[in-house]
Amino acid sequence: MTATTDRPARNGVDVPNLFATINAVKGTPELAKFQFRASNRWLEGTHSRTVIESFNGAGGSHSHTTAFQYDADHPAVLVGKDEGPTPVEFLLHALGACLTAGIANVAAARGVTLTSVESTIEGDINLLGILGLSEQVRNGYERIRVNFKIAGDAPAEKLRQIVEQSRSRSAVFDVLTKGVPVEIAVQTP
């Protein structure tokens, strides 16, 4: 890893700082423990709003530069008012954005300058599950496909390896493909 710390910033990635961060965490593994959070409030019908504002990690508490707000809803065809995308569409956003951030970091660390990274992320879902009309059909996506178009100053094979390395270290890819335990607690008046 030390061999690559003399890489300059590239693709808008501060490579020296990225390696300094990795080395700091290597020395003090406790810094790697993060907790992300969001708070959601029901508005009306299937419409709700989430605020994403603070998180813990690297041994401290942090605030985002702003309190990010996102609405979600169901579309008219699913008896909502389309005040935002459906919750399942945000999963596709999370996946595309996670893989893409990784691609930029990995490319920068490997000395590759990217010119463009675009992706489409599609999820197939059969609503017989969530509508309670079939016990054989799962509630969630049956499969997700991601199609990347990537260009930069490296041969095709090297660009593909960058995508593959991003996939192998993607937090969202890991959660979506392997699942994670979710606990739900309920407080009533």
Place this chain on the structure above:
Amino acid sequence: MTATTDRPARNGVDVPNLFATINAVKGTPELAKFQFRASNRWLEGTHSRTVIESFNGAGGSHSHTTAFQYDADHPAVLVGKDEGPTPVEFLLHALGACLTAGIANVAAARGVTLTSVESTIEGDINLLGILGLSEQVRNGYERIRVNFKIAGDAPAEKLRQIVEQSRSRSAVFDVLTKGVPVEIAVQTP
């Protein structure tokens, strides 16, 4: 199900339309096949932008009322510029919003008027995984906790059952807890 079709609209949920939709799908299961999609474009560093605009389902193509746009980034402490939440935070938003939409629908179908539904969604992640510093630590969240505060014109036990029914039919809960196959294709110039 027929017994509940005389329920009026409630919680902003058009209950007659909801049951009419379920009955239509029951008669023509092909209508239940949906495909959601998003397109993401890398901007700089770990910053990318996703557009969520159209989807297929109920036998046709649909456009959202607007082309929804979302940015994602890494925060400064993770060598980004914090132009948006991290991708993993959008997973928390998706989960809270999906469970909450289900709660509103289920409550309406059961004749319960809600006064408030709030939740906090927390995810614990150890970055030793994505930083490549440990093969024992996974890349994604180790666990997620959702805490609901729910109030309405029903006893606590009935409110809890509504949350439980929403959980049992949540598309995002299903994907996050059980995982889904994800295929990645790469196109180079």
